Amino acid sequence: MTRAISLHDVSKSYTRGTRVVDRLTLDIEPGEFLVLLGPSGCGKSTVLRMIAGLEEIDEGELLLDGEWANDLLPADRRIAMVFQNFALYPSMTSRDNIGFPLRIEAPGEDPGTRVDATARMLGIEDLLDRFPAQLSGGERQRVAMGRAIARHPSAFLMDEPLSNLDAKLRNHLRAEISGLTRKLGVTTVYVTHDQAEAMSLGDRVAVLRGGVLQQVGTPRSVYSLPRNVFVAAFIGTPRINLLRGVVRAPLDGAMTISLGKQYLRLPEPLCLDHQLLRVQQGREVIVGLRSEAVRIAKPASARPGEVHITGLVEHVEFQGHEVLVHFNTGSRPAVVPDLEAPRPAPPVRRRRRDSGSVLERLRNRAGALRAGPVVALEHPADDAHDPAPPEGRLPGDLIVRTTPDFDLRHGMHVPLLVDLAHLFVFDQHGDRICPAPARLPDLEE
Numbered sequence: 014m015t016r017a018i019s020l021h022d023v024s025k026s027y028t029r030g031t032r033v034v035d036r037l038t039l040d041i042e043p044g045e046f047l048v049l050l051g052p053s054g055c056g057k058s059t060v061l062r063m064i065a066g067l068e069e070i071d072e073g074e075l076l077l078d079g080e081w082a083n084d085l086l087p088a089d090r091r092i093a094m095v096f097q098n099f100a101l102y103p104s105m106t107s108r109d110n111i112g113f114p115l116r117i118e119a120p121g122e123d124p125g126t127r128v129d130a131t132a133r134m135l136g137i138e139d140l141l142d143r144f145p146a147q148l149s150g151g152e153r154q155r156v157a158m159g160r161a162i163a164r165h166p167s168a169f170l171m172d173e174p175l176s177n178l179d180a181k182l183r184n185h186l187r188a189e190i191s192g193l194t195r196k197l198g199v200t201t202v203y204v205t206h207d208q209a210e211a212m213s214l215g216d217r218v219a220v221l222r223g224g225v226l227q228q229v230g231t232p233r234s235v236y237s238l239p240r241n242v243f244v245a246a247f248i249g250t251p252r253i254n255l256l257r258g259v260v261r262a263p264l265d266g267a268m269t270i271s272l273g274k275q276y277l278r279l280p281e282p283l284c285l286d287h288q289l290l291r292v293q294q295g296r297e298v299i300v301g302l303r304s305e306a307v308r309i310a311k312p313a314s315a316r317p318g319e320v321h322i323t324g325l326v327e328h329v330e331f332q333g334h335e336v337l338v339h340f341n342t343g344s345r346p347a348v349v350p351d352l353e354a355p356r357p358a359p360p361v362r363r364r365r366r367d368s369g370s371v372l373e374r375l376r377n378r379a380g381a382l383r384a385g386p387v388v389a390l391e392h393p394a395d396d397a398h399d400p401a402p403p404e405g406r407l408p409g410d411l412i413v414r415t416t417p418d419f420d421l422r423h424g425m426h427v428p429l430l431v432d433l434a435h436l437f438v439f440d441q442h443g444d445r446i447c448p449a450p451a452r453l454p455d456l457e458e
């Protein structure tokens with residue numbers, strides 16, 4: 014049996030006035046593999062612990078298969094947890110560790126058959142008589158998985174189960190977990206701060222920042238249509254290039270986005286998304302360019318939709334199969350705070366006109382709450398601004414991925430082509446405005 018897990022407007026505070034989880038609404042389908050992704054401290058484990066019943070829910074409701082479950086005892090939820098630190102009993106063999114929860118659930122029954130079947134499934138039969146101290150990290154995590162699986166739970170909750178393992182083993186076990194949970198068809202909620210792990214495992218990924226859900230969607234959709242600049246910056250390697258720009262939309266000339274010393278000229282006729290940028294005339298925006306949006310090539314080889322800029326090579330990172338080139342294009346990079354460890358969101362006061370409205374309920378259903386702006390561009394962009402990088406940052410404002418064939422050295426001026434079909438534009442608060450978010454008519458703020 015597998016189960017649906019729903020959280021509706023769920024909040025949690027450990028200290029008064031600071032919500033570490035803020036009005037979270039999330040519907041997880043039976044059999045789905047959902048990843049909760051976000052920087053350390055953003056409330057992921059707290060969400061997991063509330064689903065497990067290990068943490069009280071302050072506000073909102075938890076539904077298991079549509080039934081109200083806020084007060085259900087953990088043991089009655091038929092949910093198994095797997096932790097980062099394995100949480101095995103050191104004085105028990107693997108066999109006893111796996112069988113222990115079964116003995117608690119059915120004291121009179123011999124768990125032997127189920128333990129053996131589980132061990133076979135995980136390929137750990139030869140580890141059953143060893144103690145945790147006699148196992149490697151990967152083996153311990155397999156035993157911990159075995160303990161969760163043997164109970165035949167209706168859902169798995171996994172809290173960074175691989176982060177104590179080395180990179181190679183992590184990749185291997187990641188594939189094992191993916192295969193196993195799909196084979197068992199059991200709903201899984203998996204917590205990680207590692208976006209690559211989230212993208213490779215999840216049917217859907219829910220991105221949290223400061224306790225607030227930013228976006229939930231398939232890995233493909235959160236990558237290709239990030240709702241805001243935080244999601245755009247958190248997901249993807251290398252990190253998306255974010256440059257501060259100003260929209261210039263003269264009535265009698267071509268529309269451009271000025272990037273300090275250079276500009277992107279939007280090709281005519283303007284596509285709908287670029288037409289919509291016209292209302293931003295004179296305003297500062299954040300331009301997002303993933304590395305696939307820029308290539309090193311001469312202006313003459315531009316394809317339709319590509320525009321030309323120039324970059325000064327500041328730094329070259331050789332990575333074997335590819336090279337990351339850091340260019341200075343004379344623009345100012347936009348800094349997204351809280352990417353590493355956000356502060357919990359301060360309590361959000363509901364705006365009276367939205368309270369309980371259709372708009373708010375629709376937003377909640379879409380899983381798109383907000384706790385204040387993701388960024389706030391404090392100084393107006395100045396075209397003549399000195400683009401010297403802030404201290405501690407690598408020089409360059411634009412990272413381009415290329416093949417190792419190019420012999421690029423520090424100080425070279427290089428022609429670049431920017432594919433405007435891959436252009437992201439975010440407003441001053443970090444919300445995506447291009448491609449335009451799909452909006453229902455009459456629901457504009």
Ligand code: ADP
Nearest residue numbers: 027033051052053054055056057058059060357
């Ligand atoms: P994550 O799993 O995303 O790293 P957590 O859910 O563990 O984040 O924690 C979210 C926030 O709540 C953090 O600021 C953390 O310090 C705080 N927190 C977690 N557990 C407790 C607790 N038992 N008492 C007080 N604060 C807590």
